[in-house]
Amino acid sequence: MLKDFQASKRFTMLRNGCAVAEISRRLPxxxxxxxxxxxxxxxxxxxxxxxRTHRTRLDPLEAFWPEIEALLESDPRLKPITLLGWxxxxxxxxxxxxxxxxxxxxxxxxxxxxxxxxxxxxxSEQEVVSAQVHRPTSPKN
Numbered sequence: 001m002l003k004d005f006q007a008s009k010r011f012t013m014l015r016n017g018c019a020v021a022e023i024s025r026r027l028p029x030x031x032x033x034x035x036x037x038x039x040x041x042x043x044x045x046x047x048x049x050x051x052r053t054h055r056t057r058l059d060p061l062e063a064f065w066p067e068i069e070a071l072l073e074s075d076p077r078l079k080p081i082t083l084l085g086w087x088x089x090x091x092x093x094x095x096x097x098x099x100x101x102x103x104x105x106x107x108x109x110x111x112x113x114x115x116x117x118x119x120x121x122x123x124s125e126q127e128v129v130s131a132q133v134h135r136p137t138s139p140k141n
Contacts, residue, residue, distance in 0.1 A: 006029065068111075
């Protein structure tokens with residue numbers, strides 16, 4: 001994908017009579033991309049893209065999620081870091097190579113997001129926050 005400054009260079013080069021092949025050599029972009037932006041006559045930031053509806057990678061928690069969900073249903077106050085520690089104790093071999101771990105530490109943020117999403121959807125004990133109104137008091141004489 002071209003950046004706007006690259007696209008503006010491309011527009012300048014096209015106006016100066018450069019061929020698409022030459023532009024693609026100068027800018028690290030394929031000829032097809034150059035032609036696509038040329039035909040639309042828009043900067044990349046002006047083109048609206050459809051929102052993504054698919055996953056871009058495999059779900060790393062897919063194998064463990066039923067267990068995690070059962071734990072959350074029994075005790076919704078469990079923290080994601082506690083769940084990660086439990087998963088690591090259960091599934092990782094002791095004294096194994098860190099690169100060979102089934103549940104690495106890098107799953108922490110993914111687990112935090114997933115638990116947060118689960119709590120929003122299923123947790124009935126949502127925190128109630130009431131607005132605080134501060135009224136000025138009159139000075140005492």
